[in-house]
Amino acid sequence: MIKTAHANNSNSVPKQVKEVLNAYFEKIEKKLPNKVESFYLFGSVSIGAYQEESSDIDFYAVTKEKLTQSDVEVLKEIHHEMRKQFSKPSLDGMYLTRDDLEFENNGNSSCPYFNEGKLQSYRPFHRNWIDAYQLQTYGIVVKGLPIETYNLSIDWTELKSNLIENINGYWLNWVKNCERFPSLQYIGLYTSANMNEWGVLGVTRLYYSLREKDITSKVGAGEYALRTVPETYHQIIREALRIRNGNKFSHYGSMRKRRSDALSYMKYIIRECNNL
Structure with missing residues (x-):
């Protein structure tokens, strides 16, 4: 059976996750x-926010040497088999x-991502990104060396810059796509909870x-927002929490109003993030 241990972790690994890891x-x-x-x-497993129907198993696997193309082909087989089994x-x-x-990434090193x-894809490991922070602060050792073995010092100034870049890149474009007619996102924000x-x-x-x-779960973030953002946005936050938690009864009678509130709230949060 898989055993886990990390000094910063107080959450047990869910049984479903253990079953998958044992097979893997x-x-x-x-x-x-x-x-x-x-x-x-x-990720969600390490911060106690794992949900059986919606969460993935987020991991980093450290290999003893750089993987060959042949190794990657075998990993493709393994992950394909895992997907069929689970x-x-x-x-x-x-x-x-x-x-x-351990080394500051210069963009030349790329690692297989499954x-x-x-x-x-193949992508570089970015030390000053939120996933690296999660690994250092909340990561769970399933196999091998303590996380503290590796030099994973985080520069929060650079990490903040990366988060702002994500807000002004991915998320701002996502909002713009939701406003652009006709687009799948435009329709989706009407019809998709x-x-x-x-x-x-x-x-x-x-x-x-x-x-x-720091980091928190989506639910934790929503509850935090209810304590820190103006009350005018509370209805859409509660609606998002309702959807995340699988509750059936909507806080809205109109999909148009829900869509409008979601866009208004996301624009507000993007502005706030840029002012922090």
Whole structure:
């Protein structure tokens, strides 16, 4: 059975996650023995916010040496098999070396990133990004060395700059797409409860991190916003929390009003983030 331990962690790993990890390591040890030095969980599992129907298993796997193309092909097989065996939760993570973790990334090093049973891309590990902060602060050791073994010092000034870049890049463009007619996002924000939840709580998590220099779950961010933003936005925040928590009864009688409130709130949070 998988055992976990980290000095900063007080949350037990959910049974469903353990089952997936046990199957995963059985395949790794059979097909790529002695390749993975350490394996860490971060994200919702590590902060006690895991939800069976919606959360992924976020991980970093540290390999003993740089993976060859042949190794990556085997990983493709493993993740494909895992997806067939467990449709949910999905293994969402990156394979990297100690050097990738410890040295300031200059953009030249790229690591295989897997999600939903597929190799999605090759990407660099960014030390001054929120995932690295989660790993350092809340990460759970599933296999291998204590996280403290690696030099993962975080520069919050640079991390803040990266969060602002995300707000003014991905999220601002997402809002603009929701306003542009005709677009899938324009229609989706009318008809999809999940799109409303994704947008409202997505920007709110960044708002929390920028203000508190920490991370929290989407639910935690929404509850934080109810304590810190003007009351005029509370209805849409409660609606997003309602959707996230799987409650059936909407706070809105009009999809048009919900869409309008979501856009107004997201624009407000984007402005606030830029003023922090």
